[in-house]
Amino acid sequence: MRDIMKTTPVPSIQCKKCGTVFPPHPKTKGTWICPHCQAENPNLKRHYRSVADLCILGLVFVLVVLAMRIYQAKVGLADLFMAADAVLLLVTIVCIYKAQAPWANRVIQRLIWIVFGVAFAVNVFVPLLAHGTIDYHRAFSVSARFVVYLVIFGYLFWLQVQARKCAVTTGDTATLSA
Numbered sequence: 001m002r003d004i005m006k007t008t009p010v011p012s013i014q015c016k017k018c019g020t021v022f023p024p025h026p027k028t029k030g031t032w033i034c035p036h037c038q039a040e041n042p043n044l045k046r047h048y049r050s051v052a053d054l055c056i057l058g059l060v061f062v063l064v065v066l067a068m069r070i071y072q073a074k075v076g077l078a079d080l081f082m083a084a085d086a087v088l089l090l091v092t093i094v095c096i097y098k099a100q101a102p103w104a105n106r107v108i109q110r111l112i113w114i115v116f117g118v119a120f121a122v123n124v125f126v127p128l129l130a131h132g133t134i135d136y137h138r139a140f141s142v143s144a145r146f147v148v149y150l151v152i153f154g155y156l157f158w159l160q161v162q163a164r165k166c167a168v169t170t171g172d173t174a175t176l177s178a
């Protein structure tokens, strides 16, 4: 059993119920079933990819707004910030898609919090501060965005907790012997 652990470069997870370390099926879209206790572990690869897809959506949005502003020749300091944000989003997307085990990658987890933190600041916090008077329409728009981000942050937090539970930290935690 120890030999299997040594020779398999495939990413593994630790069952959150019984602690068995096993390589999840690389292609499945469903949950990762533990070979020892049959517990259903969340398909972390798929979850991290859906976070990356949210980033792709954000990147498209940023690029469209940026292109519009360049077209209207309204380029300013904010556009430099947007360009930097686009690069950050792109790096995050590429990192998640290239990683064998994004759930065990601390850099990816930090990038995700930074990217969504920036998005929250720009879409909720700044519009709230930028206008002294808040009319009904703006209040509704900002509240709606706030709720959306609340849901996203709830999901990111849940994902982080799952990743912590399932990430294989050290090789010697393997309890493959049943």
Ligand SMILES: [Zn+2]
Pocket: 015, 016, 017, 018, 019, 020, 034, 035, 036, 037, 038, 039
């Ligand atoms: Zn298990």
